Amino acid sequence: MTTKKQIREFIDRWDGQGHEKQETQKFWLDLMQNVLGMTNAIHNTEFEHKTASGGFIDVLCPDARFLVEQKSAGVDLDKKEPRQEGQVTPVEQALRYADNLPFSLKPSVICTCNFQRFRFYDLEKDPRATSSPVADFTLRELGDHIDTLTSVFDTGNSRIVAERQLSEKAGILVANLHNAIAAQYADPDALGSHHSLAVLTVRFVFCLYAEDAGLFPQSAFSRYIESFDAARLRRGVIDLFATLNTKPEERDRYLEPELARFPYVNGGLFAEDIEIPRFTDPIRDSLLAAGDGFDWHRISPVIFGSLMEETLSHDQRRKGGMHYTTVRNIHKVIDPLFLDGLKTELEQIEESRDLMNDRAWRRKLGQYQDKLASLQFLDPACGSGNFLTETFLRLRELENQAIADRLHGQGYIDLGGENSLVKVSIDQFHGIEINDFAVSVAKTALWIAEQQALDDTEDIAGQTLPHLPLHDSGNIIQANALRCDWNKLLPADQCNYVMGNPPFIGHQQRTEQIKRDMELVCGKAGGSLDYVAGWYYRAIDYLKDNPTAEFAFVSTNSITQGQQVAPLFGHIGERGWHIRFAHRTFMWDAQTTDNANVHVVIVGFSRNKEKPVLYSYADIKAEPAESRPEHVNGYLLAAPDVFVTARSQKKGTLSPMLNLANFGSMPLDNGNLLIETPEGHAEAMADPIVAKYVHPFRMGKELINNKERWCLWLADAEPGDMRKSKFISRRVAACREYRENATKTGDAYKNRSTPWLFRDNHQPAHNYLAIPAFFSGRREYATCDWYGPEIIAGNKIYTCDDPDGFNFAVMESAMFMTWQKAIGGRLKSDPGFSNTVVWNNLPLPQLSDELRQKVIDAGRGVIDARAGHEGQSLADLYDPDFMPADLRKAHQRLDKVVDAAFGARKPCANNEERLQVLFDRYVEMTEKIHAPRFSAGVQGQDA
Incomplete structure (x- = not known):
């Protein structure tokens, strides 16, 4: 402000x-x-x-x-x-x-x-x-x-908002038209009908654009539609499409004037014989409304491409993992991948003008144009073509700038062929997309982009250039990208850049088809990786014999966290690739109304040895800060290629100083063994038998927010008590019914014979450290607490034996939270605790008794500071905007001691310094266990 x-x-x-x-x-x-x-x-x-x-x-x-x-x-x-x-x-x-x-x-x-x-x-x-x-x-x-x-x-x-608003209006017009046409198909969801509907819709969009852009005579399409009533419109449209697909010299010499005035379009847009249903008054009205008073010439093909796919249902998008990339986010991929370099190259040419004669300088600009025209791009999950369309527009923008430099205010005569003024072509852009509607949209978006770029060239050249016929480009194909051969679309030795935004589908949404795809592409690793990882495997296999090509993808941030890092980035590194640039986690902002609530990373790879660029976000919605470290690893950290993998509980932790952590107990009861409300608790406590077995029950939310919840803990209950109590017997019967009707292969069914018990009993018999399964990504410190054995820990809590408070002190340090955020998994932006990956691998060296006691004492200082704020929840106390000063000072005192415990020579100034210490200790400690050290990095394994 x-x-x-x-x-x-x-x-x-x-x-x-x-x-x-x-x-x-x-x-x-x-x-x-x-x-x-x-x-x-x-x-x-x-x-x-x-x-x-x-x-x-x-x-x-x-x-x-x-x-x-x-x-x-x-x-x-x-x-x-x-x-x-x-x-x-x-x-x-x-x-x-x-x-x-x-x-x-x-x-x-x-x-x-x-x-x-x-x-x-x-x-x-x-x-x-x-x-x-x-x-x-x-x-x-x-x-x-x-x-x-x-x-x-x-x-x-802003221009982006203005373009979006215009394109949103166009999207509504098209959606109304699309829905009106869909209603006339006998089975609009049949594959053939769905494809015909997609093609028919984009044909109409192109015609609306063409009359506003001057490709057709002014208002020719709208007047042609208006000349038919609904009953005759279908035949009129069929005749129009046939005319648009016929060269002038091949047309009927007696063709009606209202058709003869339309040009030959080509490009394959009107070539296919599709199913066209009967037209109705709503279809005719929608067509006329779309052409009346709206300037299609000004739409953004990139934004409009996304909005066109709004005609797909929410369920279809979610099933396919489709989320659409904003122009801003597209540039986070293409700018560092190639566009920044191309811009710099043109700037250097322009700056060299005074150093060479005019002819040589113009020749250099021509060579630059040739370079732009030689680049080949592949998006193997192209959706509506946003990456390809935006890249084409930006390359044409650079070409137009080079053309302006070459002409320098002079006129131009288009000689055609190799001497054509414009050399960059949509034929350089290749895409694979599994959804046929998106394929049609992508092709049309590229055609519209081509026309708009030509308009800009005309302004520069000062004369009209040919816009039609369109390029007959078959470079956008419908296929499963994990199963088709990319070489058949674009031979790998001709490809310069692979890029895109593959589907976001996690383990929970996997179908049998996806599982088979991943096994085919990733082998044994396919079972532990997200679907998006398949595109990384395919890209490095596709480009294995092209040493100069590079690739970059938008992905869910889960691939750079937890157990996915080792199989994915280990595989990539073994094949000679390294990270050339990366955007650490940021909030996704999609261009559809179904805004994808996910957090993503962008990672670009190369085999050229150059210093990487790392973009970090202080806040997931903020602008990134740029740094150039010596190396970026699979966790997107400026650190060596260390892969931290699961270390089993049975074989202990990496550090001998730490006790094991374990899951809490999972009810698996459909809520029948839990007591959720004060009213239910009062009813239970009114029964003297039930009252013996009612215990406080805590999951992560209850722990952090100090919320009350209870359960029936019947591990030691006698059969007579359970039979006598109507409250208990009713609850147990309901739990038995739920488990008996559950899936036969699931844990619930397997536990049907003991419906009074939780699925498992991991409850400590003494005081324990309670650790929530997830921490808020905003908090600077973990929100752990000590509980007595009477408080039942649910499965969203981990428990740890901690008689003297040493483990609590370590876990409440900034050093631990830095490790947790670096190598743990996440739910959206919230770090997820893992006993096998995070805790068992925490590289805390052996400490002297004196230093260990200092850690314990500093941890007790945190407990004392918390006690001074009675009634406040951990969520209240650890809100970074309102954290009490005395509690923060207690943590800072703890941090100084724990920093020293991990081997820092002086108190760390920030978490980046702590991260360096942590990875240094991890390398040292794993080298002692596993020798020799890998040349490409260190692979953490079970001790």
């Missing part, structure tokens, strides 16, 4: 000064970062952006749709200055720059500024800025007009 102090300090810094060339960037970044609070301003702002005419825009914010023409302090903003085009004022110059930008970069607001005065023009209301500015104020008046600037950068007015 902007404060008066920030505004005043900014005014004082810039009052009476400002030089256009030297200080424009500093001025606007100061304003955006320190006054408007835009922490990511440097990444969202372009300075000295080159236009097609060869000019340079002082400040361009593409997402905010904002352009600034900056002048030095003292320059009159009404005065004309000489330019190549003649004498122009600053606002006229800004308009000329805007006119020479592609549609995707055109501003909606322009500003002229001389450091001491700001003038804003709204091009949506006044496209040629002929009226007075909507805001005109001095630097000293900034505080009174700060709303003008905040509204310009409001996310609600």
Whole structure:
């Protein structure tokens, strides 16, 4: 939030000064970062952006749709200055720059500024800025007009939001049309009908786009539809599709004028013979509504592709693990994978202009174009084609920039063939998708993207270029990517980049087909890996003989946690691949209304030895911080390739200092042995027999939130007591019925003969340390507690023998929580405790009696601090925003002692330092157990 102090300090810094060339960037970044609070301003702002005419825009914010023409302090903003085009004022110059930008970069607001005065023009209301500015104020008046600037950068007015809103409206129009047509199929869910429905829908979408984009004569499609009533419309549509698929020279010479006016489209879009049902008034009305008053030319093919798939049901998406990637998240993959490098290469070419003659420089630009046109991309889980479409648009944007440099304001004559102005083609983009509707959408999205990119090229070249016929591209195929041969679509030796967003399906959602797929691709490891891992296995097998190719996928963060890391990243590393870049866990934001509530990582791989880039998120919704460590391992940590695998309870922990932890007891009773409410508890306690067997019962939620819950613990109950008590006998009978009717192979059925008992009895006979199965990802410390044996630990709690409090002290340290978050699994963003992976592998060395006692004493300090806040739950005490000062100090004292116990030479300044200590200790301790050390890393095994 902007404060008066920030505004005043900014005014004082810039009052009476400002030089256009030297200080424009500093001025606007100061304003955006320190006054408007835009922490990511440097990444969202372009300075000295080159236009097609060869000019340079002082400040361009593409997402905010904002352009600034900056002048030095003292320059009159009404005065004309000489330019190549003649004498122009600053606002006229800004308009000329805007006119020479592609549609995707055109501003909606322009500003002229001389450091001491700001003038804003709204091009949506006044496209040629002929009226007075909507805001005109001095630097000293900034505080009174700060709303003008905040509204310009409001996310609600951003280009992405505007494109999304437009595409959402288009999605609704298409969904209405799709649903109206689907209702007319005899069996719309039959494979053939479903495919025909998909193709028919995207054909109509392309026709709507074509008439607004000028590919068809103006309003030709809408007027053609309007000329038929519903009864005759089906035949009219069939005739239109046949015409669009026929070359002019092959058409009937007596073809009706209303059909003859349509061009030949090709591309295979209208070639297939599909099932077209009878049309109704709702279908006709939906078609006309979609074409009336809506500009299809302006939709984003990337966003619209996602929204088109909104016609799929929620269950279909969930079953297929489909979640759609936002443009922003697509760039988290493609930017570090290849786009940043291509941008840098073009910038270096542009900067070299003064170092070589004009012909050589233009030749270099031509070679750059050839390079762009040579790249081949594969998305083996392409969905609606978002990755392919966005990549195509960005490559064409780079190509258009290179074209503008080559032409430099000169005209161009398209000679065709190898001399064609445009060389990047949708034929470079290949996709595999199991859903036929998505395949149709992906193809159409690429065709629309191709047309929009040509529009931008026309603006640069200053003349019309051929848009039709479409490329007849068969590069998007319907297939199961884990079973088909990717080489048949794109030979591996021709592929440069594999990328995408494979399905998110965890173990619980596995079908028999998925299990077979994983066994086929991953072998024995397939049983322990998430479905997405299959794409990693296929990618490295596909690219095994192509040493320069690279790949990157969006995945659930589960592949970088717990027991999945060793089989997946061990397999990848053994085949010579290493992590070139990675985004650690962040919140997924999908573009569909069915927003996927998952947390993801992005990992990119290469066989080229270069320093990796690691993007870390202080908060899962925040902007990432970038670092370049020497190495990134499978846990996405700047650490060696150490794989921490399960260490069994029977063989003990890695550290001799720690006691074993065990699961609590699982009721498996359908709630019949549990007492959930105060009313139920009162009823139970009113029966003197029942009262003997009622115990407090705790799962993780009860432990952390200090909630009451009870159970019937009948492990020592006599048969006579259970028979006499109606309360007990009724509950036991209900539990018996549940277990007898359960699946014959399950644990419930196996325990049907003892329905008064929990499935298992892991209850300690003495005081124990209670550990929740999951910790909140926000908390800095674990939320453990000590319980007496009378409190029954459920299966969402682990128990640990801890007579003197040493294990409690270790577990309540920042060192433990750092280890837990690094190598433990997660439920969404919450770290999951594991006795075999997390606790049994905690690398705590042997301690002296003196140091061990110091750890215990510091742990007791934490208990004492908690006791000073009677009635507060652990959730209250460990909320990082409200953690009591005395409790935090107690933990900090504990951290100093535990840091030393793990071998830190001095108290760790942060958890990254602790992580380094932990992995160093782990390597040392496993080397003593397992020799020799692996050259690629260390594999932790059962001791």
